[in-house]
Amino acid sequence: MPKTVKVADVTELQPGEGKTVDVEGVSLALFNVDGTYFAIANTCTHVGGSLGEGALIGKEVTCPLHGAQFDATSGKVLGGPARNDVKSFPVSLEGDDVFIELE
Numbered sequence: 001m002p003k004t005v006k007v008a009d010v011t012e013l014q015p016g017e018g019k020t021v022d023v024e025g026v027s028l029a030l031f032n033v034d035g036t037y038f039a040i041a042n043t044c045t046h047v048g049g050s051l052g053e054g055a056l057i058g059k060e061v062t063c064p065l066h067g068a069q070f071d072a073t074s075g076k077v078l079g080g081p082a083r084n085d086v087k088s089f090p091v092s093l094e095g096d097d098v099f100i101e102l103e
């Protein structure tokens with residue numbers, strides 16, 4: 001049964017910004033991509049860089065450690081050295097609250 005958890009207020013991130021959120025022991029990267037919130041696993045599949053601290057340009061986030069790139073809207077890897085995608089998590093809004101659905 002999926003569990004929905006509030007992780008932010010809708011005003012918290014401006015377009016192009018991201019942050020790390022820890023929810024129930026899961027580390028997530030939350031991004032505002034052109035006004036829409038998306039969440040992916042925070043841990044880079046290369047050697048564990050924090051994607052929530054990476055630079056976001058459009059929908060591409062760059063890992064702060066060695067520069068792998070991921071699609072913040074889907075978790076797909078776009079550029080090495082990482083080779084594997086990260087998981088993405090459904091995001092929903094209710095009023096001013098941003099929720100993430102955990103499994």
Ligand code: FES
Pocket residue numbers: 044045046047048049063064065066067068080081082
């Ligand atoms: S840990 Fe992310 S590119 Fe190396």
